[in-house]
Amino acid sequence: MNNSKFTTPLASVQWLFFIFANTIVVPISVGTSFDLTPDQIAVTLRSSLIFTGIACFLQGWIGHRYPIMEGHSGIIWGLILNLGMSASSLGMSFTQIGGGIASGILLAGIVTIILAAFNLTSVVQKIFTPMVASVYLFLLAFQLILTFFKGMLKIEDDGTLNVAVSLFSILLVLFVSFLKIKGNAFLGNFSILLGIAVGWILYLILFPGETAAKSVSPEGSIFFPLGLPNLEWGIVLIAFLGGMMNLSNTIASIQAAAKLYQDEPEPASFRRSFFLTGSYSAFASVLGLVSYAPFTSTIGFLESTQLFKRKPFLIGGAMITIMGIFPPLVSILVTLPVTVGNAVLFVAYLQLFGTALKSIQGTAFDSKTIFRIAAPLLIGVSIMNTDPAVFRDLSVYISPLLSNGLMMGILLSILLEAFVKWE
Template structure:
């Protein structure tokens, strides 16, 4: 029995490690590319990312919200940083000027988040991020992530078209993992994500020899502010700070969803502690040019897929991830994992996130009037996600990062609609006419 328990813990920990790594590796590398840093700096950012992501998971699970939730790089802030880096020329600024402004804004946002936690002011946030706002956020996050993973599955060529053989392998892998999850015995289905990554990686290497991702050994040396030293570019600071503050909505959604999964009610202290550690590690992230942290709501989909709610494998996975960040050869090995394989497996894992978003409606019934509170922000966000940022070129450059981000605009519209409209009167009116 002990051997079975030990083996279960070992495989569960490896599964957590691959899940954490697959959600982490592409972020620092893509940010480095957007800001045109050297390969050595990109590898340093990757090592720092693995180290701090592992530590952030450990501290959140130990003293923060105390749930096994991946504390990873914020998808919202990732999009903002990529957009700012890729539009540097149109903004008329250098990469280091933008990077320095981003660093200043994110340091301020991280410090502000910690102050809210220390002084107990986080209790005001649920008044802004109401249940309906959180529902809108969950739907938009689901759509954003699924589009990222779907495009990543296709193995885009330099011409921007799909790589057909790679895409076929990705589709087969999606079907394989889905069948394991649904049809296989529970003991196997619990490890569908891990099995999918290992099988997919082996299949990719056998089918496409020599086409795997290459990564020279990373140097064990961390440099401060690789994207640019903090400065006073007020417009960039404002964009980064606002996005950093809005990022706090993710903590509320994640902790509430985790509590529901465990059949518990999240306590105010859990939110306060979670905000503090998110702010702390976001400050660390800003020092090393990384995207700030947030509890991943999408982890709920992973937990629902694996049905493993024990925290021990989560802690072990976090320790291994942090250790890999300190061992350059291990970092270099894991970076060779084909990203199309990781995206295909995560596509299946995050299908569960749509269920989390749908469940957050808690059986709500809409009529022709009240449907606006959900449909307007969600559909606006989806429309913006599918609109090229170049469309907003004629507008002021500092508005472009906001308007081009469907997640930000959808959540903002939802907050406004919830504050300026008494939706209860429309519900009553519908009842009165029935």
């Protein structure tokens, strides 16, 4: 069915929903965390969709040239949410914190551009070794699965579980998994699209009072909605460090994609991707958006759908940008039930764990060298499952870093690779 005249249009729509589902929650959650008005959140949402579509298209066309979604970095997203929730304990206003974040992200974007311009990406690759990339893949798989598992459960305002909606999500997971495992090639390839379509329709029938049309207003300030850049050095330093560690996304994504396509990534691919990602991130700070990076999790999506052509990805990115330009289109798609999107992505990202396992194939571990992957991985997962409030009594400049399991796992892996001679 890959040669069918329907494959490219359906695959393009599937990419659209995949990119949309991975994008929409980020600006909304950040805007809510920083107490933005509904109009401001609507503006950042539209900016996010327009810019994400452009970022995907350019990376697939002239960047690394793989069909890998370019989206808001999970590392920076978690860091920003943590800082927003810590505003009161930091004794700072949202605009002070937001301005410091903007400065740090802008600086990280500029440094990334410089690394690409002066062909210094090989230095970054020496820091983010294949083992560091493996740790990152495992931690990302755990973080995403935890996020989407919680997201597919319907938790009411009083903290109780909506059993009916949550059970529906579980059944949707089983349905998509069945399409993937037991269905023919066509059904397996489009299991994500079919899951979203069937889940959305059934949700509207079974739970008509749970969804309603939402108006997306184009009003509000476009530039620096979180706050004007400032020199709150503690916040700037944390955001900058996060931006530099964000480069692990690019390294891991290109390496994983190259293995999937059974080729060797060219140094120029890293350089082009770094330049675009740095440019996106610098511009994202102006629009109040989370830094950009290639989504390593896209590898799980590709392995799940088995659709490796680049053309549908480019069309899907272009469609996302067009959709963001027209508020009525956004108003329709934002009615997609959050639990449905999370349930379908939960299945898609199960494949990412397989990608992580493949990344360490051929590596021998004994009672000593197992620490090479076990220590950063399990410590990172432990921090992910620890309430961030535990770290609030520590210095305001290190608590956001220490409470981020993904960043701490990557940092520990970098240190172990740099200072321990495992061979």
